[in-house]
Amino acid sequence: MYGGASVNFMAPYGLEAAQPFFAGVVRSVERGERILLAAFEGERLVGTVQLVTAMPPNQPHRAEVAKLLVHRSARGQGVAAQLMTRLEQIARELGRTLLTLDTVTGSNGDRLYRRLGWTSAGVIPNYALFPDGTPCDTTIFWKETTG
DSSP: OBTTBOTTOOSSOOHHHHHHHHHHHHHHHHTTSEEEEEEEETTEEEEEEEEEOOOOTTOTTEEEEEEEEEOGGGTTTTHHHHHHHHHHHHHHHTTOOEEEEEEETTSHHHHHHHHTTOEEEEEEEEEEEOTTSOEEEEEEEEEESOO
């Protein structure tokens, strides 16, 4: 887990489970199905976010934001906001006028997206599980990149 985020995994989280997942992310980036942004402090990786651009034929205008992660030591310094701002710029450049994402309701991410002008489409109760197996509510957000 990365600062409490499950990143699709449950505890215990080990290298054996993570390697195939992240290898799949790399392949998806190589195929042009997603864009991976990274933030560094010097040479140290402190944050990442992904823009998933592989959408069905009836949604070429849309992309999905995934896996915004900022290392604990870099939180509160604007890293997440900078990553999201750049991601939205890239989406606009690609002609993606609608972005969607989901996050744990009431989380730091939830508050960040609201501050950045994202609109809540609603809350789905018990949508996902925390790494310890406890259910959590999830808020679905959307944002237009045209303005």
